[in-house]
Amino acid sequence: MSEFDLIAHYFTRPDHSTPSVVLGIGDDCALLQPARHLQVISTDMLVEGRHFLAGANPFALGHKCLAVNLSDLAAMGAKPVGFTLALSLPSVDEAWLQGFSAGLFALADQHGCTLVGGDTTKGPLVICITVFGEVTAEGALRRDAAQAGDDLWVSGTLGDARLALAYRRGEIDQDSQSLALAAPRMDMPTPRVALGMALTGIARAAIDISDGLGGDLKHILSRSSVGATLNIDMLPAGPALATQSPDLRREYCLAGGDDYELCFTAPVAQRAAVLEAASSAQTAVTRIGQIDSVPGLRISDSEGRALTLSFPSFDHFTTP
Amino acid sequence: MSEFDLIAHYFTRPDHSTPSVVLGIGDDCALLQPARHLQVISTDMLVEGRHFLAGANPFALGHKCLAVNLSDLAAMGAKPVGFTLALSLPSVDEAWLQGFSAGLFALADQHGCTLVGGDTTKGPLVICITVFGEVTAEGALRRDAAQAGDDLWVSGTLGDARLALAYRRGEIDQDSQSLALAAPRMDMPTPRVALGMALTGIARAAIDISDGLGGDLKHILSRSSVGATLNIDMLPAGPALATQSPDLRREYCLAGGDDYELCFTAPVAQRAAVLEAASSAQTAVTRIGQIDSVPGLRISDSEGRALTLSFPSFDHFTTP
The missing domain is CATH 3.30.1330.10 (PurM-like, N-terminal domain)
Structure with a gap:
């Protein structure tokens, strides 16, 4: 041929x-x-x-x-x-x-x-x-548009794609039922096109999560010259990851990669509009933190305690 | 890094x-x-x-x-x-x-x-x-726009890129002076952007020659449902190829590939306009044949004798 x-x-x-x-x-x-x-x-x-x-x-x-x-x-x-x-x-x-x-x-x-x-x-x-x-020029969800005071949101669930990779690589003991649940997130990700379109005029900044939420969010923060505080226990773990240990859940939600969910910011006054947009796009969204004016990303747990975590974001030339 | x-x-x-x-x-x-x-x-x-x-x-x-x-x-x-x-x-x-x-x-x-x-x-x-x-919609030089009676033209010169490849592969004896002349055509081709833009509104169909003139011209012919007669001895061989044997000259001009010249058709009434466009774009053009209504590509020599030549066009999956 x-x-x-x-x-x-x-x-x-x-x-x-x-x-x-x-x-x-x-x-x-x-x-x-x-x-x-x-x-x-x-x-x-x-x-x-x-x-x-x-x-x-x-x-x-x-x-x-x-x-x-x-x-x-x-x-x-x-x-x-x-x-x-x-x-x-x-x-x-x-x-x-x-x-x-x-x-x-x-x-x-x-x-x-x-x-x-x-x-x-x-x-x-x-x-x-x-x-x-x-x-439209006004609707574009640019990385440089976040403002202090904005809510921080994420769509869908996180970490199941990374869990499927861990199973396949033998990094953790394989559980066939859990793998069957997680694998589609790695192999057939759903791009959040309908949600992105529904959020134009409502959300300010957005990025899609391909290298891990923590690392990708930092692009919004640096481009917008703002910081954020994020509640790690609010992160929506995927159904397969949800059955794993709290430590693995935190790591894969924050630094798993290959999620293809949207991380976005929106004014507090737009909370109802965000939920309506999510509903119209048939895509769940979760409020996970707040944008503020102090540079950097601060991570706290559900009791509000500051955590010191460092999970590297995926990088093609520095990640082995 | x-x-x-x-x-x-x-x-x-x-x-x-x-x-x-x-x-x-x-x-x-x-x-x-x-x-x-x-x-x-x-x-x-x-x-x-x-x-x-x-x-x-x-x-x-x-x-x-x-x-x-x-x-x-x-x-x-x-x-x-x-x-x-x-x-x-x-x-x-x-x-x-x-x-x-x-x-x-x-x-x-x-x-x-x-x-x-x-x-x-x-x-x-x-x-x-x-x-x-x-x-512009009217200016676009589409492959399906050639008409019987059109002149057939080619820009610049042909075959030197193929000659440089032949030297490097050791297919023919290396001549360092000739290689120095031919190599830039293989390594640093000049896209004929100015000529293409100058030909809008003047030429009808065009294609760029990447897989060899003969094979690429056939795309114009089949998409336009026309045929062509081409005088092989009118083909403008590159300065390095011009010193080679007539057989090699014919083969590399017709089926060399990597030329990145334009092959185009234009009404006979536009001959002066084509030459003026070429001059404004500082790019030589040569009239090499005629489009007609008989399907297929016919090749003749300078005496008008029909030649039967078959040089395959480059194909990534069938060319070794």
Whole structure:
């Protein structure tokens, strides 16, 4: 199967064009109608053995590659429009391509996000998606918009993706029932697109949690020149993690990574509006702390005692 | 050096923002002003050992990664606006990053094309750039726009990049003077952005030549439902290739690849306008044949004799 057959067979869907796509796959470039509002762009590259284990289920992988990109749009409050896919493959494995493209398009269709172009090449298994969306200038949930006094919120639950990784790596004793509960959070994360869009005009700053809540929150704090106090025992542990020891719960909630939940700030006066937005997006949200004017992140327990914890945030070049 | 230090040190340039970039590197997504016209998008992934040799000069590589993407914009007649960069690196090699980023930004600055976001990860050396531009709906040089009777044109010269590869692979006896002449065409290709923009409203269809003129031209022919006759002895061989045997000249001009010249069609009535556009873009153009209504590509020599030649176009999964 040639490169062009591969694209035609697995990645071209003539019946899935959308009005905003003037010209899709098959030319030097894609042509899109200009955005009505600001154009929102993000890119993520996933490497076998680094972001996913060798032999990962291709359907889940197709889902996850797009999900992590849509999660960035969600963290900006943007509506997805389209994406490009660059794919380096060791060989043409048709069963793999079938599963990968099915997982990719199932999620793309859920969000009305059209594949508009791409590139395929032979090489190590590497997947790079660039995603496009749009948002109003006033609605954009920027990292630099948090203000002292804001509530600090997080969506969904934390830590189950990290727990699944720990099981698979043999870091902790495997419990098959708990793994079955946690695994989908690692393999098929749900990007909080509906919540992000519902929060525009209500929330101030937002980030999606990919490297761990503690580390990612610090990006909001430094970009906004504010600090925060966070109640570690308010963090919503995932259902699998909730059955683990309090220490592991705290660690994986604060520094687990791969959660793809939204961490966001909103004025106190918007509490009811935040809950309504969450309800309309069918996504749980939990108030976990407060933004203040003292730089840095302070962590307390449910009795209000200050804790000294240091869990490193994931970093591709310093984390082993 | 951490992932964030790496981005801050090599890829963040606060003094290089442009009015169209509302928010650049450092948030979940970039925010751009909506395009005035159609939004043009293309992506290309380059893999070490596949698109460039291991140990390639990092400055040249930074140039080439962006050049191949800008070449796609050129083939659409688009004006470059910005790009994202996803980078998988085996390790943090500061000398390499210094050279790579310098080569990348030197070319980006030439074209007013701003780095708006990206991703870095540890892994095999893989570089994925997604580039954005804009073009008017009437001006876009689409592959499906060629018409019978159009002249067939090519920019610049062909085959020297392939000759440089042949020298380096030891496929032909090395001639250091000739290699010095040919190597820049392989290592530092010039995207024909100014020519592409100057041809909007004059040319009809265009493609950039990355896999070989013959193979790439066939994409125009099939998408436009036309055919072409091409005079192989009119093809403008590069100065290094011009000193080689006629057979090698023909083969590398027609099927060399990595040329990054534009192949385009234009009405006969536009001949003077094409030459004027080429002159304004300071880029040579050569008329090499004619579009007709008989499907397929026919190749003749300077005496008008039909030739039967078959040089395969490069394909990542069928070319060894």
